[in-house]
Amino acid sequence: MLKTRIIPCLDVAEGRVVKGVNFVDLVDAGDPVEAARAYDAAGADELCFLDIKATHENRSTLFDLARRTAEQCFMPLTVGGGVRNPADVRNLLLAGADKVSFNSAAVADPDVIAQSANHFGSQCIVVAIDAKTVAPGKWEIFTHGGRRATGIDAIDFALTVVSKGAGEILLTSMDRDGTRVGFNLPLTRAIADAVSVPVIASGGVGSLDHLVEGVTQGGASAVLAASIFHFGDFTIQEAKAHMAAAGIPMRMS
Amino acid sequence: MLTALIDYESGNLHSAQKAFERMAAELPNEEVIVTSDPEKLRRADRLVLPGDGAFPACKAALVEKTGLYEALLEAVEIDAKPFLGICVGMQMMASFGHEYQTTPGLDWIAGDIRPIAPTDPRLKVPHMGWNDLVITGAHPVLEGLKNGDHAYFVHSYHFVLKDKAQRLAHVEYDDEISAIVSAGTRIGMQFHPEKSQSTGLHLISNFLNWRP
Numbered sequence: 001m002l003k004t005r006i007i008p009c010l011d012v013a014e015g016r017v018v019k020g021v022n023f024v025d026l027v028d029a030g031d032p033v034e035a036a037r038a039y040d041a042a043g044a045d046e047l048c049f050l051d052i053k054a055t056h057e058n059r060s061t062l063f064d065l066a067r068r069t070a071e072q073c074f075m076p077l078t079v080g081g082g083v084r085n086p087a088d089v090r091n092l093l094l095a096g097a098d099k100v101s102f103n104s105a106a107v108a109d110p111d112v113i114a115q116s117a118n119h120f121g122s123q124c125i126v127v128a129i130d131a132k133t134v135a136p137g138k139w140e141i142f143t144h145g146g147r148r149a150t151g152i153d154a155i156d157f158a159l160t161v162v163s164k165g166a167g168e169i170l171l172t173s174m175d176r177d178g179t180r181v182g183f184n185l186p187l188t189r190a191i192a193d194a195v196s197v198p199v200i201a202s203g204g205v206g207s208l209d210h211l212v213e214g215v216t217q218g219g220a221s222a223v224l225a226a227s228i229f230h231f232g233d234f235t236i237q238e239a240k241a242h243m244a245a246a247g248i249p250m251r252m253s
Numbered sequence: 254m255l256t257a258l259i260d261y262e263s264g265n266l267h268s269a270q271k272a273f274e275r276m277a278a279e280l281p282n283e284e285v286i287v288t289s290d291p292e293k294l295r296r297a298d299r300l301v302l303p304g305d306g307a308f309p310a311c312k313a314a315l316v317e318k319t320g321l322y323e324a325l326l327e328a329v330e331i332d333a334k335p336f337l338g339i340c341v342g343m344q345m346m347a348s349f350g351h352e353y354q355t356t357p358g359l360d361w362i363a364g365d366i367r368p369i370a371p372t373d374p375r376l377k378v379p380h381m382g383w384n385d386l387v388i389t390g391a392h393p394v395l396e397g398l399k400n401g402d403h404a405y406f407v408h409s410y411h412f413v414l415k416d417k418a419q420r421l422a423h424v425e426y427d428d429e430i431s432a433i434v435s436a437g438t439r440i441g442m443q444f445h446p447e448k449s450q451s452t453g454l455h456l457i458s459n460f461l462n463w464r465p
Contacts (some may be wrong), residue, residue, distance in 0.1 A: 001425055002376075003383045003403065040450065045383055070268045074275075076405055076448050093305075096267045098407070098448060121306040123379045123407045124265075167379050167409075198377040221377055251383040251403045 003251040004215050005045035005222035006239055007078075007200060008229045010035055013053040015061040023232035036069045036077075039229075042236040043253045046076040048170075048224060050101070050128075052145075054082025063095040070096020080128055080170075086116045093120060101126040101170055104143045107150055110160050117165025122197075127161040128170040129154060131187060139187050146174035154187065155194050162195045169195060170224065173203040180206025180227075188218030200224050208234060208242040215248050254282060256461065257297035259342075260289040261304075261314040261321065269303045269339065272447035276458040283461060291324035299334055299460070300325065303447075304341030308350030308366055308410065311341045312358065329361075329439060336439040337394075337460050343434065343441030344412055352410050362436050363415035369408070371427035379409045380426050384444075386433075390421035394440050394459045395433065398422075402452045404432065404444035412443065438465045 011018040012032050020029035024038050036047055047069070051062050059082070066079050079092050080101025089100045105112050106127050117125045130146060131139040131154035139154035158169055171191050173184035183201045192199040198221035201214035205225040214220045228234050237253075244250040256277065258270055270287050277283035286293060294300065302325075304311050316322045329336045338346050347358040350366040358366070369378050383403040388395065406424070412431040414420050421440075422433040434441045440460070446453035 001385065002380065002406075003385075005382050067267065070265075071271045074268070074272050074447055074454055075450050076407070076445075093265045094267060096265065096271075098265060098268070098445075118307075119310075122409060123381070124305060167407075168381065196378055198379070198381050219375070221382070251385075 001249050003045070003249050004243065006211070006236055006243075007046045007048050007222055007224040008039050008044050008236070009048040009050060009202070009224050009226045011050050011052045011226065012062075012065065012081075013051065014058055015065055018052060019230065021230045023229060023235070032065055033068045033072060036073050039236065040073040040075050043240070044075070044236050045251060046078060046222070047073065048078045048080070051081025059088075059091075063091055066092055066095035066097045078126055080126070085112060086119050089116045089120055089125070093124060099124045099126050099168065101128045103128040103130070106161055107141055107143055107152065107157070110164050113161050113164035113166050117167070122165045122167035125166050126168045126170050127166040128172065129158060129191070130172050130174050132174045133184065133187065137186065137190075139190070142174050146177070155190055158191050158195050162197050166197060168198050168200065170200045170202060176204025179204050182206065182210040183214045183218055185213060185217045188214060188220055192219030198222060208239055211239055212243055212246040212248065215243070216246065254284070254298040254461075255296060256283065256285045256299050256301060257294050258285065258287045258301045258303060259294070259321070259325065260287050261311065261318060265305055266303055269301070269447040272454060272457055273301065273461075276454055276461055279458065280461055289318050289321055291320035294321070294324040294328055297328065297334070300328055300336050302336070302338045302342035302345060304339060304345070306341055308341060308344060308352040309354055309356045311345065312350070312356050315345070333438045333465075335460070335463050335465055338439070338441035339447070340408060340443060340445060343443055344410065346434065346439060346441045347412055350410070361439050362419050362434055362441070365413050366410045367413050369411050369426065369428075369430065373427055376427050379407055380411075380430060381407045384424035384426065386422045386424060388422045390418075390435070392421050392435055392440065393463050393465075394456060395421060396459055397455060398452070404446070404449045404452055406430075406444045408443060412441075
């Protein structure tokens with residue numbers, strides 16, 4: 001049986017982990033590769049790096065990061081942040097990423113998903129959707145870290161990018177991100193029910209019950225979290241045990 | 254002994270290379286190269302065909318490289334060197350692929366590459382993540398592998414074999430999905446051993462130790 005995945009996400013900027021990772025005694029809490037190794041050893045199901053200050057100038061830093069991680073961690077790695085075109089996808093895949101995540105470039109031109117999926121296969125093309133509630137049961141895509149409204153309906157957009165070949169949706173509720181009050185479950189459910197591809201729930205995790213709800217109520221195939229793991233509130237194994245106790249199939253080690 | 258990872262510009266070779274290098278370093282006199290040079294393939298003692306991407310594109314890339322396809326056939330079909338196909342590289346071992354269009358494969362194991370089409374709408378495609386192996390056959394490369402060990406899968410098509418005796422392991426995903434297939438000196442894995450943490454590294458090590 002396919003297991004539900006737990007994905008710790010590391011926000012990076014200029015090759016360093018933003019805010020640091022403090023759940024084990026790392027020599028350098030800001031080194032993404034060291035953090036990745038610790039999560040690999042802890043039994044995380046996948047890893048995600050998001051470059052939150054991606055610019056053209058620091059592209060090579062992200063490629064280097066993917067390369068150094070893939071040399072030491074033999075587990076699936078998704079990389080995103082500032083990915084604009086199939087050339088970026090190719091460079092990240094060659095560096096060692098298994099999946100590459102598009103965000104604003106897909107909003108600006110959904111055809112970039114078709115171009116990338118046709119070339120590299122849907123299995124490695126993720127679209128990160130940042131959505132906010134605009135009315136009950138209605139969610140809209142926001143870009144630029146949630147500051148800029150686009151007027152695009154989140155469900156319509158999810159269906160569009162999947163029809164273009166996206167193999168996975170990384171869904172972040174911008175209302176919830178950083179709040180620790182739990183995923184936006186109606187949004188997660190609406191997207192998970194609408195699309196045929198796996199949905200990763202993200203944004204708002206503050207407790208282990210939130211992870212459970214993302215799957216049982218939100219219908220997510222995977223749950224992504226940052227701070228509850230980085231700051232040592234819970235270990236990956238504690239999270240897995242809690243989810244398994246709630247009846248969710250997990251890969252235990 | 255020299256292990257050649259065939260570079261046909263498909264997918265992520267870097268992690269496969271690093272995983273093979275890691276396990277080769279633990280064995281005496283083992284070397285790993287990544288190459289598309291037919292001469293180097295001829296010198297290799299065993300071959301690995303990794304792969305990510307669509308079946309027709311991968312097949313075309315394999316055939317287009319001058320001399321590569323011929324060197325692969327010579328090494329595997331005539332010289333019977335151990336061969337490992339990974340993901341699409343495993344699917345290439347089939348008679349035909351039916352992704353986008355019908356494309357002939359290497360026809361080393363009779364069967365077809367068909368879309369994963371679960372009847373349960375809650376089951377998503379791609380089949381993406383960790384699934385537990387149901388082992389149905391014995392093989393030196395599977396030594397130490399246990400029923401229920403997890404491997405990392407990411408694919409939308411799967412290998413439907415004519416003769417299930419050539420399948421050594423499968424996973425459940427509505428239907429049974431072929432996970433490990435083999436015929437003679439050839440073995441294929443649908444999942445990514447280079448991404449399957451200790452289970453995957455163990456299988457890579459077994460392949461490097463295999464002397465059929």
